[in-house]
Amino acid sequence: MLQVKSLTKNFDGFMAVNGAGLSLEKGQVIAVIGPNGAGKTTLFNLITGQLAPTSGTIRFKGEDITGIPPYAIVRKGLCRSYQVVNIFNRLTVFENVQVAVLSRRKHTFNLFSNARRMAVNETSRILESVGLKDMAHSISGSLSHGDQKVLEIAISLGNRPELLIMDEPTAGMSPEETEVTLSLMKKLSDEMGLTILFCEHDMNMVFAIAHEIMVMQQGKSIIQGKPDAVRVDKQVQEAYLGGDDICYA
Amino acid sequence: MSASPKTDWKKLIWALMGVAVFFVLPNFLSRFSIYLMALIFTTGLLATSLNMVLGYGGMYQFHHAVFYGFGAYTTALFLTKTGLPGWVAFVCAPLASALLSLLIGLICVRLSKLYFGMFQISLGSLVWAIIYRWYSFTHGDDGIHGIPVPDLIASGKSAYYFALIVLVVCLMIMYRIVESPFGRIFQGVRDNPERSEAVGVNVRKHQLVGMIIGGTFAGVAGSLFVVVEGSVFPDLLFWTLSLEILIMCLLGGWFTFLGPLFGAAIIVLLRTFVGIYTEYWTIVLGIVLMLLIFFLPEGVLGYIITRYRSRRNPKFQEG
Numbered sequence: 320m321l322q323v324k325s326l327t328k329n330f331d332g333f334m335a336v337n338g339a340g341l342s343l344e345k346g347q348v349i350a351v352i353g354p355n356g357a358g359k360t361t362l363f364n365l366i367t368g369q370l371a372p373t374s375g376t377i378r379f380k381g382e383d384i385t386g387i388p389p390y391a392i393v394r395k396g397l398c399r400s401y402q403v404v405n406i407f408n409r410l411t412v413f414e415n416v417q418v419a420v421l422s423r424r425k426h427t428f429n430l431f432s433n434a435r436r437m438a439v440n441e442t443s444r445i446l447e448s449v450g451l452k453d454m455a456h457s458i459s460g461s462l463s464h465g466d467q468k469v470l471e472i473a474i475s476l477g478n479r480p481e482l483l484i485m486d487e488p489t490a491g492m493s494p495e496e497t498e499v500t501l502s503l504m505k506k507l508s509d510e511m512g513l514t515i516l517f518c519e520h521d522m523n524m525v526f527a528i529a530h531e532i533m534v535m536q537q538g539k540s541i542i543q544g545k546p547d548a549v550r551v552d553k554q555v556q557e558a559y560l561g562g563d564d565i566c567y568a
Numbered sequence: 569m570s571a572s573p574k575t576d577w578k579k580l581i582w583a584l585m586g587v588a589v590f591f592v593l594p595n596f597l598s599r600f601s602i603y604l605m606a607l608i609f610t611t612g613l614l615a616t617s618l619n620m621v622l623g624y625g626g627m628y629q630f631h632h633a634v635f636y637g638f639g640a641y642t643t644a645l646f647l648t649k650t651g652l653p654g655w656v657a658f659v660c661a662p663l664a665s666a667l668l669s670l671l672i673g674l675i676c677v678r679l680s681k682l683y684f685g686m687f688q689i690s691l692g693s694l695v696w697a698i699i700y701r702w703y704s705f706t707h708g709d710d711g712i713h714g715i716p717v718p719d720l721i722a723s724g725k726s727a728y729y730f731a732l733i734v735l736v737v738c739l740m741i742m743y744r745i746v747e748s749p750f751g752r753i754f755q756g757v758r759d760n761p762e763r764s765e766a767v768g769v770n771v772r773k774h775q776l777v778g779m780i781i782g783g784t785f786a787g788v789a790g791s792l793f794v795v796v797e798g799s800v801f802p803d804l805l806f807w808t809l810s811l812e813i814l815i816m817c818l819l820g821g822w823f824t825f826l827g828p829l830f831g832a833a834i835i836v837l838l839r840t841f842v843g844i845y846t847e848y849w850t851i852v853l854g855i856v857l858m859l860l861i862f863f864l865p866e867g868v869l870g871y872i873i874t875r876y877r878s879r880r881n882p883k884f885q886e887g
C-alpha cells in the first residue's frame with residue numbers, strides 16, 4: 320500500500336532523513352522506532368506532504384505521491400495525527416472532527432447550508448468510538464492533554480483514512496491513557512481494518528501491537544522486519560536495544 | 569455551542585425586536601441623529617465585513633478600508649460619470665471590491681501572517697495614491713461631492729431605512745456564511761492552518777475566498793456611505809481608517825458575530841463627539857486601543873458573553 324524508497328531530506332546541509340525505506344501492506348500495523356532525532360517525524364512529514372523530500376520516491380496505492388501538497392494527499396486516504404497536539408483550539412470537540420468530515424465530503428466551499436445539521440451522525444459516531452462523546456461541546460483548547468491527544472486521532476478519522484500515520488500517539492500520556500489509546504489502535508486495526516503506521520517511544524506498546532518494526536537511526540532505516548527478528552538483530556542491538564539505555568527519551 | 573433549535577428561536581426573536589425598534593426610531597430622532605445612526609449602520613457593516621476575515625479567518629487584514637473606499641468610489645463614479653440607472657452603481661460597487669480583493673488576495677495569501685498584513689498595506693496605499701493623484705478622473709484630494717443619489721433613497725430618513733435594510737440583509741447573509749461548512753472550516757483555518765491542510769483543506773484558496781467575501785461586503789458598505797453622505801474622498805481608503813476599523817473589531821469583540829457592530833457604534837459616536845472638542849482624535853483612539861489590550865482583550869461583547877456564560881455554567885471556561 321505504501322512504498323518509500325531511498326528518501327532523503329536535507330535541512331541546510333543536515334540530513335535529517337538520509338536514505339529511508341519503508342514498505343507497508345494493507346491491513347498491517349507497522350511501528351517506526353529509533354532514538355530521538357532519528358528523523359521519524361521528518362519521515363512522516365515527508366510522506367504526508369508537509370515537507371518536500373530532497374530525493375527519493377513515495378508511492379501510495381501504486382501512485383507516485385512525492386511532492387504533492389498535503390491537502391491532496393489526504394484526499395487519497397492517507398491521514399495523520401501529530402506528536403505535538405495540533406487541533407483547532409477555539410472550536411468545540413465536535414466541530415474539530417466535523418471540520419475533517421466536511422472537508423472529506425467536499426463541502427469546503429459550501430457557503431449557504433447550515434453546518435450545524437451536517438455530518439452530525441458520522442461525527443458523533445467517531446467521537447463515540449474514541450470515547451470523547453461526553454465532551455463533544457467543550458472547547459477543545461480547554462481539554463486535558465490526554466484528551467487532546469485522543470482528539471488528535473479522532474480528527475484524522477474524520478477523513479476516513481485507509482492508511483493512518485500516527486506520530487507518537489501516546490506521547491505525554493499517563494499509563495492509563497496509554498492503555499486506552501493502545502486498545503483504540505487495536506480496535507481501529509482489527510474492527511475497522513485500518514492500516515497503521517506509527518512511531519513510539521514505549522517499547523511495550525510497540526511489541527504489543529506492531530506486525531512489523533522499522534528501525535531508524537540518524538536518518539537511515541537500518542532494518543524492517545517482524546518484531547522477533549528485529550529484537551535479535553545485531554545492528555539494532557548495537558544501536559540501542561541491547562544497550563543499557565532502552566529509555567532513550 | 570450546543571445547537572438547540574430553542575436558542576435559534578430566541579436569537580431570531582431578539583433580532584426581530586431589534587430591527588423593529590430601529591424601524592420606529594427615526595420618528596423620535598433629530599435629523600442629525602438619524603444621519604448619525606445611518607453612518608453607524610454603514611460603519612457597522614464595514615466592521616463586520618472585516619471581522620469575517622479577521623475574527624473568523626484569522627488573517628491580518630490590515631488595510632480593509634481600501635475595499636470600502638473602492639466600493640464608494642465605484643458607486644460615486646458610476647452615478648456622476650455615466651447615465652446608467654442608479655442600481656447599476658450599487659451592483660457594481662461590491663463587484664469592483666470583490667475583484668480588487670481577488671487581485672490583492674492572490675498576491676497576499678502566499679505570504680505568512682504578518683507579511684500578509686504588511687504587503688496588503690503597501691498594495692492598498694498604492695490604490696489610495698492612484699485615487700489621490702488621478703485628479704482628472706477622481707478629483708483627487710477634493711473628492712466628489714453632491715453625488716446624485718437616486719431620489720428614492722436620497723433624503724435623510726430614506727437613506728436611514730436603506731442603510732438599515734441593507735445592513736440587516738448583509739448581516740443575515742454573513743451569519744449564514746459563518747454557520748456554513750465554509751465558515752466552520754474557515755474558523756479551523758484560523759485556529760490552525762497546518763492542521764486544516766492536513767485534513768484536506770486547500771488553505772490558500774480558502775483564505776482567498778474569505779478575503780473576497782470580506783471585500784465584497786466592504787464594497788456594499790462603501791456604496792452605503794455614498795447614500796448616507798452624498799460624497800466621497802480619498803480618506804475613505806487611507807490606512808488610518810483601516811486602523812479604526814481594526815479597533816472597532818477588537819473593541820466590540822472579534823470572536824463574536826455582532827461585536828464589531830457594537831465597536832463601530834462606539835467609535836463613530838466617540839469620533840463625532842470627541843472630535844468636536846479636540847483635534848487629537850488619533851490620540852484618543854490610541855488610548856482606547858491601549859486600555860482595550862490591557863483590560864478587555866476579548867472586546868466588550870466578548871467580555872459580556874464570557875461573563876454571562878460563566879455565570880450560567882460555572883464550570884464552563886473558554887479556552
Ligand SMILES: Nc1ncnc2c1ncn2[C@@H]1O[C@H](COP(=O)(O)OP(=O)(O)O)[C@@H](O)[C@H]1O
Nearest residue numbers: 330333335353354355356357358359360361362
Ligand atoms: N525544520 C527543520 N529544520 C532543521 N532541522 C530539523 C527540522 N526538523 C527537524 N530537524 C532535525 O532533524 C532531526 C530529526 O528530527 P525528527 O524527525 O523530529 O526526529 P524524531 O521525530 O525521530 O525525534 C533532528 O536533529 C532535528 O533537529
Ligand SMILES: [Mg+2]
Nearest residue numbers: 359360361402
Ligand atoms: Mg518526533
